[in-house]
Amino acid sequence: MKKSRLPASSATPFDELSPRRRELVQLLAKGLTNDEIATAMGITPGTVRSHVTAVLAQLDVANRTEAAAAFVAWEASPTQVAVVMKRPAIAVLSILALDEEPRTRAVAAALTEDLASLFSRWCWFPVISTSSSACARGLGKTTCEVGQQLGARFLVDGGLRIAGGTWRLSLHIDDVETGHRIWTDRRDYPAEALFDAQDAVCEAAVAAAYPVLVARVQAVLAPRSRPPVEFAAWELAHEGMALRALREADANAAALRCFREALAREPHLVLAHFGVGLACYDAVLNQWGSKAAALELLRASADRCIEHAPYGGEGHFLLGRYLQSRGEWERAIAPLEAAVGRNPSFALAHATLSQSLQAAGRSDESLVRMEHAVRLGPCTFVAMLSTLHFMRGEYEQSLEAAERALLSNPRYSFAYALAAASAWWLGDAGRGQAHLRVLRANSPPFRPSGFAATFGEKVDAVERLARALEALSAGR
Numbered sequence: 001m002k003k004s005r006l007p008a009s010s011a012t013p014f015d016e017l018s019p020r021r022r023e024l025v026q027l028l029a030k031g032l033t034n035d036e037i038a039t040a041m042g043i044t045p046g047t048v049r050s051h052v053t054a055v056l057a058q059l060d061v062a063n064r065t066e067a068a069a070a071f072v073a074w075e076a077s078p079t080q081v082a083v084v085m086k087r088p089a090i091a092v093l094s095i096l097a098l099d100e101e102p103r104t105r106a107v108a109a110a111l112t113e114d115l116a117s118l119f120s121r122w123c124w125f126p127v128i129s130t131s132s133s134a135c136a137r138g139l140g141k142t143t144c145e146v147g148q149q150l151g152a153r154f155l156v157d158g159g160l161r162i163a164g165g166t167w168r169l170s171l172h173i174d175d176v177e178t179g180h181r182i183w184t185d186r187r188d189y190p191a192e193a194l195f196d197a198q199d200a201v202c203e204a205a206v207a208a209a210y211p212v213l214v215a216r217v218q219a220v221l222a223p224r225s226r227p228p229v230e231f232a233a234w235e236l237a238h239e240g241m242a243l244r245a246l247r248e249a250d251a252n253a254a255a256l257r258c259f260r261e262a263l264a265r266e267p268h269l270v271l272a273h274f275g276v277g278l279a280c281y282d283a284v285l286n287q288w289g290s291k292a293a294a295l296e297l298l299r300a301s302a303d304r305c306i307e308h309a310p311y312g313g314e315g316h317f318l319l320g321r322y323l324q325s326r327g328e329w330e331r332a333i334a335p336l337e338a339a340v341g342r343n344p345s346f347a348l349a350h351a352t353l354s355q356s357l358q359a360a361g362r363s364d365e366s367l368v369r370m371e372h373a374v375r376l377g378p379c380t381f382v383a384m385l386s387t388l389h390f391m392r393g394e395y396e397q398s399l400e401a402a403e404r405a406l407l408s409n410p411r412y413s414f415a416y417a418l419a420a421a422s423a424w425w426l427g428d429a430g431r432g433q434a435h436l437r438v439l440r441a442n443s444p445p446f447r448p449s450g451f452a453a454t455f456g457e458k459v460d461a462v463e464r465l466a467r468a469l470e471a472l473s474a475g476r
Contacts, residue, residue: 076341147176277301327456
């Protein structure tokens with residue numbers, strides 16, 4: 001029998017709760033009032049109050065806030081997340097642009113991201129990352145083949161076109177296991193009203209895909225962050241996300257301009273605040289511009305996301321990235337666990353948490369978290385996997401993964417740093433210097449000393465990477 005990598009753990013107070021009371025705490029952690037919980041559970045507000053009092057005593061916490069925090073931490077535990085990972089997964093394939101309008105392609109890509117994000121927030125089932133789903137059409141000829149390659153049971157797919165000032169959105173859901181199309185929908189929307197329909201579309205898709213869980217899904221919907229009041233702001237934020245994904249200094253700067261323009265139009269747009277935080281972290285990692293300014297903006301973006309979407313994972317994820325960028329790898333664990341607890345399908349949070357756990361010496365748990373990330377993003381986390389291998393001293397695997405990452409993104413500065421350092425530790429200085437030369441050509445300001453000062457000179461993996469790059473720079 002294969003030995004589990006999960007750390008041994010004793011039963012928690014949540015394991016002792018009845019399923020009904022656990023559901024109540026789950027709704028409480030979503031921020032629902034007693035009246036809303038009563039409606040969701042089909043009981044009276046008075047009964048809810050009695051249960052809340054009993055649950056607080058059973059959990060040994062002082063108030064609802066402490067109970068909610070404890071529940072999120074419990075939900076983020078490797079054991080609980082593993083339960084989610086075993087469930088059938090959903091993959092949202094890239095919505096096809098069905099006309100020649102450039103705007104249609106941009107809106108289709110944005111809708112794909114938003115649909116996947118809403119699925120992951122609303123469901124207790126894993127949702128494959130869109131960065132992996134984007135390449136799905138080349139993975140197989142049939143629905144079954146695509147689903148098997150992605151590890152998904154349900155595929156959401158569709159097309160979008162605009163004609164005469166009207167958007168036509170067509171969606172369908174296929175069951176990979178049976179090969180049946182279980183839901184189809186086609187709707188028309190005025191040009192400026194399409195994004196308003198996303199919630200209804202996702203609710204219908206989730207309800208159709210999981211008919212036996214309709215009631216539960218509708219009961220535990222998280223309070224939604226305020227939607228953007230301008231369609232243009234939404235488009236700008238998604239344009240910024242596409243630019244940021246190029247991992248280039250100029251593109252990153254352009255992405256920040258998009259996010260700022262989106263926030264000037266809609267200050268409460270969480271996607272834009274999140275994008276600012278991601279772009280700032282990339283600037284710190286790759287040494288693009290002022291580190292102090294980027295860190296300050298990264299922390300502010302985390303705060304804004306938590307303020308506008310307290311039950312989402314974005315702000316907690318950014319807080320974890322901020323702490324990692326200050327060399328506080330162990331302190332980053334708690335907010336990253338909070339991000340996972342709020343959204344078990346947050347693949348990037350799983351992968352980032354894996355890095356902090358490895359830095360903290362929790363190697364076995366780190367591998368489990370990275371396995372969860374790969375489950376959600378089977379075509380994605382190559383560079384982060386390279387980082388984890390490097391942290392573990394597995395230089396051959398780190399080099400292979402870094403060079404794979406560079407095949408898909410040949411201007412990814414940090415991937416060159418990983419490849420160069422891994423090659424040096426393997427004794428292949430020539431290969432390492434070749435990667436270092438490209439790194440310097442693509443990103444002249446990058447300095448090993450700057451990386452060490454940012455991410456913690458006393459962190460073993462950081463010290464090893466800086467040492468290798470310094471040696472290669474000196475021609476050793």
